[in-house]
Structures are given as C-alpha cells and as structure tokens.
Amino acid sequence: DRSANQLAHHLISLGAGPGHLVGLSVERSTDMAIGLLGIMKTGAAYLPLDPAYPADRLTYMLEDSGARLLITHHHTHPAPADTLVIDLDAERETLAQQPTTTPSTTVTPDDLAYVIYTSGSTGRPKGVAIEHHTVLHLLA
Numbered sequence: 001d002r003s004a005n006q007l008a009h010h011l012i013s014l015g016a017g018p019g020h021l022v023g024l025s026v027e028r029s030t031d032m033a034i035g036l037l038g039i040m041k042t043g044a045a046y047l048p049l050d051p052a053y054p055a056d057r058l059t060y061m062l063e064d065s066g067a068r069l070l071i072t073h074h075h076t077h078p079a080p081a082d083t084l085v086i087d088l089d090a091e092r093e094t095l096a097q098q099p100t101t102t103p104s105t106t107v108t109p110d111d112l113a114y115v116i117y118t119s120g121s122t123g124r125p126k127g128v129a130i131e132h133h134t135v136l137h138l139l140a
Contacts, residue, residue: 006098007038007071010091014084016069018043018111023062023070023083025049031088035071043105044069045112045129057125061117065127109133
C-alpha cells in the first residue's frame with residue numbers, strides 16, 4: 001500500500017488523474033499489484049499491456065488508446081515518442097522519496113476504470129473502455 005501510494009503521488013505529479021489512461025507493462029510480480037493500485041489511486045484508468053506481446057502490438061495499443069504514461073521495467077519495449085515512461089527499476093529512488101499517504105482524488109462512476117484490448121483475431125485489436133460503475137456492478 002505504501003509503495004502504491006508513492007507511485008500514485010509520482011504519477012499525479014506527471015499529470016495522471018481522472019480522465020487519463022496509464023499503461024502498465026510489467027511481469028507478474030508485486031510490481032504489477034503496486035502499479036495497478038498506484039494507477040487506481042490517482043483516479044486514472046489503467047491499460048494492461050502484456051510484456052510478452054509483440055512490440056508492434058504494444059505500440060499500437062499505446063498509440064490507439066492515447067495513453068501518455070507507461071509504467072514498465074527497463075527490459076520491455078520502447079514506447080512511442082509522446083509517451084512518458086516510468087521505469088520502476090531506474091526510478092526506485094525517486095519513488096521512495098514520495099509521500100506514503102493515500103493521495104486525494106475524486107472519481108465518479110462514469111470515469112474510466114480500465115481499457116482492455118480484444119485479441120485482434122479479426123484484424124486490429126480494439127479497445128474496450130470499462131467505467132467504474134460497470135466494475136462495481138460486476139463485483140456486486
């Protein structure tokens with residue numbers, strides 16, 4: 001929780017918040033949970049990007065979605081030029097200096113929670129936007 005809060009504060013300083021989309025491309029690990037929670041704590045929506053996908057598919061998904069922030073590790077593919085990369089390996093010291101308190105955000109049921117892309121079996125993958133009220137309905 002402390003690490004997710006620190007990441008959230010850093011993301012907010014970079015412009016993340018409701019109405020924004022943040023890509024998350026990390027291996028399955030605690031960093032995945034920290035990244036997902038950190039993004040959600042900003043009020044932004046997350047874009048899951050499997051690092052095992054081909055680089056051109058990941059680049060397409062970033063460009064098509066309009067995500068301008070990408071959380072990743074140093075060993076993943078390069079991002080489009082207009083995407084700011086937050087490298088969890090290289091920025092551990094910067095993140096450790098952020099507050100550990102929960103950031104204050106305002107999220108409405110109509111704000112995006114995440115965008116997930118279809119398999120693309122019929123051509124190019126298509127993004128499906130899921131809002132918070134849909135997630136709450138699913139959980140209930």
